[in-house]
Amino acid sequence: MLHFLLKKLIFTAITLWVASMVIFALLEIVPGDPAQLMLGINASADAVAALREQMGLDLPLPIRYGAWVGGLLQGDFGVSYTYSVPVSELIGERLWVSLPLALLALALSTVIAIPVGLYSASRRGTRTDTGIMAFTQLGIAIPNFWFALLMVYLFAIWLQWVPAGGFPGWDQGLFKGLKSLILPAIALALPQAAILSRVTRSALLDVMGEDYIRTARAKGLTARAVLWQHALRNALIPVLTILGLQFAFLLAGTIIIENVFYLPGLGRLIFQAISQRDLIVVESVVILLVATVIFINLLVDLTYALVDPRLRQGTGRNAS
Amino acid sequence: MSAPLIEQLDAPETWRDVAKKALHNRSFLTGLIITTIILALAIISFFWTPWSITDLDISLKLKKPSLEHWFGTDHFGRDIFSMIMVGARNSIAVALVAVGIGVLFGVPIGCWAAAKGGYADEVLMRTNDVIFAFPALLSAVMITAIFGPGAINAILAIGIFNIPVFARISRGAALSIWPREFIMAAEVAGKGKIRITVEHILPNIINLLLVQGTIQFSLGILAEAGLSYVGLGTQPPMSSWGRMLNEAQTMMSFAPHMAIFPGLAIVVTVLGLNLLGDGLRDVLDPRLRRER
Numbered sequence: 001m002l003h004f005l006l007k008k009l010i011f012t013a014i015t016l017w018v019a020s021m022v023i024f025a026l027l028e029i030v031p032g033d034p035a036q037l038m039l040g041i042n043a044s045a046d047a048v049a050a051l052r053e054q055m056g057l058d059l060p061l062p063i064r065y066g067a068w069v070g071g072l073l074q075g076d077f078g079v080s081y082t083y084s085v086p087v088s089e090l091i092g093e094r095l096w097v098s099l100p101l102a103l104l105a106l107a108l109s110t111v112i113a114i115p116v117g118l119y120s121a122s123r124r125g126t127r128t129d130t131g132i133m134a135f136t137q138l139g140i141a142i143p144n145f146w147f148a149l150l151m152v153y154l155f156a157i158w159l160q161w162v163p164a165g166g167f168p169g170w171d172q173g174l175f176k177g178l179k180s181l182i183l184p185a186i187a188l189a190l191p192q193a194a195i196l197s198r199v200t201r202s203a204l205l206d207v208m209g210e211d212y213i214r215t216a217r218a219k220g221l222t223a224r225a226v227l228w229q230h231a232l233r234n235a236l237i238p239v240l241t242i243l244g245l246q247f248a249f250l251l252a253g254t255i256i257i258e259n260v261f262y263l264p265g266l267g268r269l270i271f272q273a274i275s276q277r278d279l280i281v282v283e284s285v286v287i288l289l290v291a292t293v294i295f296i297n298l299l300v301d302l303t304y305a306l307v308d309p310r311l312r313q314g315t316g317r318n319a320s
Numbered sequence: 321m322s323a324p325l326i327e328q329l330d331a332p333e334t335w336r337d338v339a340k341k342a343l344h345n346r347s348f349l350t351g352l353i354i355t356t357i358i359l360a361l362a363i364i365s366f367f368w369t370p371w372s373i374t375d376l377d378i379s380l381k382l383k384k385p386s387l388e389h390w391f392g393t394d395h396f397g398r399d400i401f402s403m404i405m406v407g408a409r410n411s412i413a414v415a416l417v418a419v420g421i422g423v424l425f426g427v428p429i430g431c432w433a434a435a436k437g438g439y440a441d442e443v444l445m446r447t448n449d450v451i452f453a454f455p456a457l458l459s460a461v462m463i464t465a466i467f468g469p470g471a472i473n474a475i476l477a478i479g480i481f482n483i484p485v486f487a488r489i490s491r492g493a494a495l496s497i498w499p500r501e502f503i504m505a506a507e508v509a510g511k512g513k514i515r516i517t518v519e520h521i522l523p524n525i526i527n528l529l530l531v532q533g534t535i536q537f538s539l540g541i542l543a544e545a546g547l548s549y550v551g552l553g554t555q556p557p558m559s560s561w562g563r564m565l566n567e568a569q570t571m572m573s574f575a576p577h578m579a580i581f582p583g584l585a586i587v588v589t590v591l592g593l594n595l596l597g598d599g600l601r602d603v604l605d606p607r608l609r610r611e612r
Contacts, residue, residue, distance in 0.1 A: 027466070140590075143583065153576050252456070255550075271550070293455060
């Protein structure tokens with residue numbers, strides 16, 4: 001177990017390191033000088049040079065990379081070029097919108113998908129099953145931002161139950177905040193729920209074909225008991241994998257959905273930062289999201305080991 | 321007397337067998353019909369559209385769907401059905417090239433890793449893991465933002481993330497073929513690894529690649545629509561489904577048809593491709609068939 005853990009941790013560290021280099025390198029080739037952009041086109045060359053020096057832009061690349069990563073490790077993300085506030089503060093503010101949104105969407109997707117997958121698997125081959133599967137095919141094909149637009153039309157413009165966009169802030173009360181997050185969360189959750197319920201169903205069906213399920217049935221357990229006690233637990237591995245992947249997908253998905261609903265989250269922040277050439281903000285948001293994905297993958301891997309003791313020996317799923 | 325069982329099992333499927341199976345597969349047929357229609361609309365749009373999409377006639381603006389304008393008109397008085405036809409070109413081209421990039425780089429990488437094994441394999445697969453850690457959409461946004469919005473950069477951004485997908489799937493499939501007897505026979509016969517890969521491995525994994533290609537194609541269409549919707553993909557005056565949705569957003573309250581039809585076009589196309597992929601998998605490789 002220790003060996004397994006150590007190996008995973010080392011891979012995680014290497015992945016993070018490579019990812020940070022890639023992000024840094026990509027943003028180095030962005031056209032446009034941030035110092036020039038901040039001062040405007042009328043600034044004198046001397047002023048721009050002075051600001052470049054003050055911002056540390058004149059230092060050699062490896063030193064700047066080192067300073068950036070060193071800062072990150074201490075929780076110091078640097079200072080935004082355009083807002084002149086610490087980046088960590090900016091991100092902290094926006095995270096309060098994006099994170100609840102992604103979590104809400106993940107919860108919705110799971111709450112919908114697992115029962116649907118279970119039900120569909122237990123009715124396998126029937127017309128209900130076929131109907132549900134056809135419905136999930138449709139769900140996968142729907143772009144979430146289009147679904148969001150339709151819901152805005154139905155619930156915000158026509159029925160006027162919820163606001164069409166914007167976010168009042170959590171200080172206006174939990175209910176008001178949730179009210180403006182519910183449509184975006186549903187829009188994000190729907191395609192994910194469709195995928196997840198298909199995975200749940202097929203994982204369950206795979207497990208249901210195993211010998212130990214037949215044994216459990218043979219010793220007199222009801223079909224329902226077998227499904228809940230034996231099949232579901234063993235079907236969890238693929239479901240967990242997809243759940244982990246989906247969280248990453250949901251975090252990235254918030255980028256587009258936040259633009260539909262004018263939500264002041266990380267997605268909007270990154271768009272603003274890109275258009276203002278506020279590199280340090282872009283770098284920080286991207287590395288934060290990528291690091292989150294990497295850690296979730298690590299967590300999923302570790303959860304495998306908890307669910308399936310065979311994997312702890314390091315003999316199991318290593319090759320891939 | 322029928323042929324011995326072993327021979328029956330190993331008898332190669334002829335194209336006629338496959339075609340016969342395909343015609344009996346409901347999801348393959350539905351997918352094929354939908355995909356063909358969309359493809360036909362895209363091709364026809366080069367020669368003819370019901371209305372010209374470059375002539376702006378403001379007096380016709382924001383018309384509701386009617387017999388004359390099937391899907392209505394937009395804020396410049398352009399016919400939405402015609403714009404969807406032209407937009408299909410764009411979606412298909414972007415997704416197709418993106419899949420092409422993935423296949424062109426990913427398949428050789430995956431096959432090479434499988435043939436070589438050991439250290440090279442490990443390094444390649446870990447590199448793959450790093451790329452997978454970047455949420456594709458986020459990276460596409462970053463790439464198009466850095467190199468400037470536009471169809472070409474959107475293709476590259478989507479295509480890059482197809483590479484690890486194809487590398488992984490061809491490596492996995494190739495690995496399962498390498499230990500088989502006929503490969504050993506080829507090795508004994510003195511064929512090199514490259515020749516074996518080209519002559520024996522590739523023909524055996526092509527089915528799998530075809531199925532994955534269909535899936536990546538539909539994902540590419542969704543990704544292009546998303547990028548164009550936030551303004552980072554296809555630029556005007558080119559017509560694109562994602563852009564149409566972007567323009568429709570501010571007019572949602574009085575012209576919902578502007579948003580409904582381009583979105584439906586995306587849904588129908590993606591659905592068609594997914595059904596085609598599912599059907600292909602069932603038809604081409606019965607071993608992979610999920611219990612239904």
